[in-house]
Amino acid sequence: MSLAVAMIVAAGFAMIGFPFNHLQAWISWGRWKTLGLLLVYLSTVAVGGGVIGWAIGSLARTQINPNDAVKGLCYGLIGSVLLRADFRSRRKPPAELRDAVSMLTSVIEWIRQALESVMDRAIGNWAGEQSPESLEYHSFNALKGMQGKLEPRQRRTQLELHTPAIENIYSSDDKKRKDARANLMAFLRTYYVEQHLPRPTLHLWQHREA
Structure with a gap:
């Protein structure tokens, strides 16, 4: 239960990971290609961020709250913050999860570049018409x-x-x-x-x- 909630929370925070005007432009130009890439992005962050947050909570062996929903919320927040911190400043996460976090941030950056590329190509085609x-x-x-x-x-x-x-x-x-x-x-x-x-x-x- 707490893991599922953590994944949902991580996916929710992933939606605000990109500025609104970027999302609006990407969807406007890329349409189905953009929606497909965003689905991959949300799935990656939901699974990765949720599992990482849950794993950190388990490794710490701290009882945040006996309620699974509250624990899931905290785990999801931890995973989202850790991914964003590593993505922006390359701070080192816990050694046990360092490879997983680095891989996830690389996937996120690849998706961002793909979204930019799809938009750029669509704008070029539009201008040519x-x-x-x-x-x-x-x-x-x-x-x-x-x-x-x-x-x-x-x-x-x-x-x-x-x-x-x-x-x-x-x-x-x-x-x-x-x-x-x-x-x-x-x-x-x-x-x-x-x-x-x-x-x-x-x-x-x-x-x-x-």
Whole structure:
């Protein structure tokens, strides 16, 4: 009973292990792939964190509370805290569990990188499917979103870099048009990945009607 509760508690804390905007962006872009990776992540942390917390409690041989639910809650908290501490600062856990904790934190990091990779690839595919008008619209939206974070000189530099690309995307010169499209696609991909923004839901035709 206490082990089952510990696993449930560890899974619950795993849900807040990632920032909300990261989860929102990953699910928005990756969808079923992301949900599958998150299921693996929750299962790994639930089993690993719960078992590690339970094992530490057993090794310590301390009676936290005779109630199994309370003991499970404490074990789950211990396992979650230990995994997070090792993941962030690489503090050494108890010798008996060091290999297990290190392996689990490696799995967690692998899953995080996989989620980022799925999102990055999906954003690149999305940018490649956009029309010239859509690339122009989303690029200007991205520039507006960056304004509050940039100094005046940086804002001018960004505009100077993007104005030719936006103009050349309609050029009759095939090379200029392809280069401009590639530049805008790369800009949007970098912006959406770095900011962890969800997939845009406003289509260009809706923007024009508004």
